[in-house]
Amino acid sequence: MATITFTNLTVSGNMGFKEISFDAFRRILDFVEAQTNGAITTGADLNDLSEGTIKKAEITVQGNAAEVVVPDEKSNAAKEDPPKIDPYLLVGNYAGKDSVVRILKEYTGNPEGYMQEWMTTRQWMEKVELDPAAKLFAVAHILSDCAKAGLLERRADYNPEEHKNEVRFLLPIPVPRKIDETVEELADEPIAITEDNWKGNRVRTARMEAGFSVSELAELLHTDAGTVVKWETGTYRITGSVEEDLKKLFGNGLFVGMEDEHDGN
DSSP states (O other): OEEEEEESOSOOEEEEEEEEEHHHHHHHHHHHHHHTTTOBOOSSOGGGSOSSEEEEEEEEEETTEEEEEEOOHHHHHHTSOOOOOOGGGGSOOOTTHHHHHHHHHHHHHOGGGEEEEEEOHHHHHTTSOOOTTOOHHHHHHHHHHHHHTTSSOEEEEEETTTTEEEEEEEEEEEOOOOHHHHHHHTTTSOOOOOHHHHHHHHHHHHHHHHTOOHHHHHHHTTSOHHHHHHHHTTSSOOOHHHHHHHHHHHOTTTTTTHHHHHHTO
16 A cells, blocks of 8 residues: 655545546646645655556545555455365375375365275275275374375274273275165176175165264274175174174174075065
């Protein structure tokens, strides 16, 4: 903001200007100077003003003092929003960074395709596909940098089995595909659904209908979330004792109908 102060004026008033040429504005100032018999002082060098068009200016005269205000276009330009910077640039360039960032960004863009679990770095690396160059030490540093940048949640949990605190992060892992979605995509090809796949899909459907997260179901079954995921995907077989516990939670009809469904294929 350029400010010019005049003294010893014999007139009072206010003049506002919009889109006035620099030459016209200087002639007005010369007129004010002539009316004050040359008694003019400035709080800013008029040579700092841009030649061409002055978008806005105001002259206020009161008694023996006057003030000329010209908004500084450079100051206004500085107030514009700065360009957005990718927050992942704050993360150190450790081996495997690109593959870690890819998963985190995919989760942000498609949260329905992932579920979040509190996990150690090692546990997470067992559940996602990372660059082979991504070693435990490097990934731990990448996740820590992400937490410092506010991109992840981090906490320390006590592990009674190891008798030590473990750093855990709230991390995304892919949601297992539904069996019926896979069948629909491969409808033109013969496909065999095993008993483990079928049971796992029924458990996942029942869990979601009941409003349980993977972690909550794992806690009810006295196991970990990773094991529940492997049951739901058919990677682990649901044994007799687990099957009985699941029936107590979701009803005796949880696994009824498998034979009928297979007969219909």
